[in-house]
Amino acid sequence: MPKKLIKISILSFIIFIIVVFFLSLNKTTIYDTKGLVGQKISNIKLDHFSKNSIITEKDLNNNQYTLINFWASWCGPCRDENSILLKLNKEKNLKILGINFKDNKKNAQNFLIELGNPYDYLAVDSLGKQSINFGIYGIPESILIDKDLVIIKKFIGPISKNDYEYIQSIIGKR
Amino acid sequence: MKIKLIIFFIIFNLSIVNAENSSLDPNNIFKNLRCLICQGQSVADSNSEFAQTIKLVVKDQIKSGKSEREIYDFLIEKYGEWIVYKPPLNKVNFLLWLLPYLTFVIGGVIIFLLFKKRVNS
Numbered sequence: 001m002p003k004k005l006i007k008i009s010i011l012s013f014i015i016f017i018i019v020v021f022f023l024s025l026n027k028t029t030i031y032d033t034k035g036l037v038g039q040k041i042s043n044i045k046l047d048h049f050s051k052n053s054i055i056t057e058k059d060l061n062n063n064q065y066t067l068i069n070f071w072a073s074w075c076g077p078c079r080d081e082n083s084i085l086l087k088l089n090k091e092k093n094l095k096i097l098g099i100n101f102k103d104n105k106k107n108a109q110n111f112l113i114e115l116g117n118p119y120d121y122l123a124v125d126s127l128g129k130q131s132i133n134f135g136i137y138g139i140p141e142s143i144l145i146d147k148d149l150v151i152i153k154k155f156i157g158p159i160s161k162n163d164y165e166y167i168q169s170i171i172g173k174r
Numbered sequence: 175m176k177i178k179l180i181i182f183f184i185i186f187n188l189s190i191v192n193a194e195n196s197s198l199d200p201n202n203i204f205k206n207l208r209c210l211i212c213q214g215q216s217v218a219d220s221n222s223e224f225a226q227t228i229k230l231v232v233k234d235q236i237k238s239g240k241s242e243r244e245i246y247d248f249l250i251e252k253y254g255e256w257i258v259y260k261p262p263l264n265k266v267n268f269l270l271w272l273l274p275y276l277t278f279v280i281g282g283v284i285i286f287l288l289f290k291k292r293v294n295s
Binding site: 005006009013035036039102127128129131132133134135137138 | 210211223224226227228230231234249251252253254277280284287288
């Protein structure tokens with residue numbers, strides 16, 4: 001009896017290991033931000049880009065939707081998305097908060113003069129510490145939130161034409 | 175006298191707890207954090223923009239008196255469990271945590287049964 005039990009135990013253990021490996025190796029391990037959708041953003045305390053003031057949750061609560069965009073003048077893809085952000089800026093239900101990330105102020109100003117300023121609010125994150133509070137790991141990165149500051153979607157990389165259409169479909173619903 | 179002794183030990187223990195908190199080594203935390211934009215590197219190993227920012231934030235949180243667990247919880251909330259190499263025990267990964275102990279116990283039972291059989295025969 002114990003011999004049979006041992007055989008069954010060893011066999012089921014081997015089968016279990018194979019199943020675990022099979023399932024795990026088929027699973028993608030590339031980081032994505034799907035898990036963050038539905039989370040509420042809190043503790044927003046951003047230094048204003050030009051004024052001596054702080055942008056907080058209260059400033060964003062009045063907006064139907066807000067697109068938080070992390071950008072820098074040294075970031076090439078940020079140039080590509082600027083024209084789309086300018087188009088989004090014309091949308092009624094949407095406000096855009098730009099957060100200038102680890103940048104030189106003068107270069108950032110020149111960037112906006114050259115390409116246009118799509119932002120309703122402009123903040124600065126000179127050391128990048130605030131980006132962690134938004135779950136950012138590279139720029140450009142954007143977060144679409146509703147008036148309750150709940151994340152609807154995160155956009156990794158520059159906002160594409162498809163992303164533009166997606167945002168339009170979301171903000172046009174209400 | 176007894177009361178004085180109890181008070182002394184309470185204060186002594188509190189100071190030990192505080193000393194442990196203030197001597198939290200950021201490098202140990204960096205080693206358990208995954209650099210999300212690197213290939214198989216921890217935050218401690220990486221010099222990327224992301225890793226540098228995480229290091230600054232972790233150091234700030236240690237300074238503000240947060241415990242190691244609180245720092246991990248904050249980063250897990252922002253980036254998901256993927257950011258830590260050693261995820262906390264939950265209903266999704268409980269098997270991963272329990273399996274070594276389970277294997278140890280089952281192995282012990284098997285060895286015991288084999289030993290008992292050999293003694294009997």
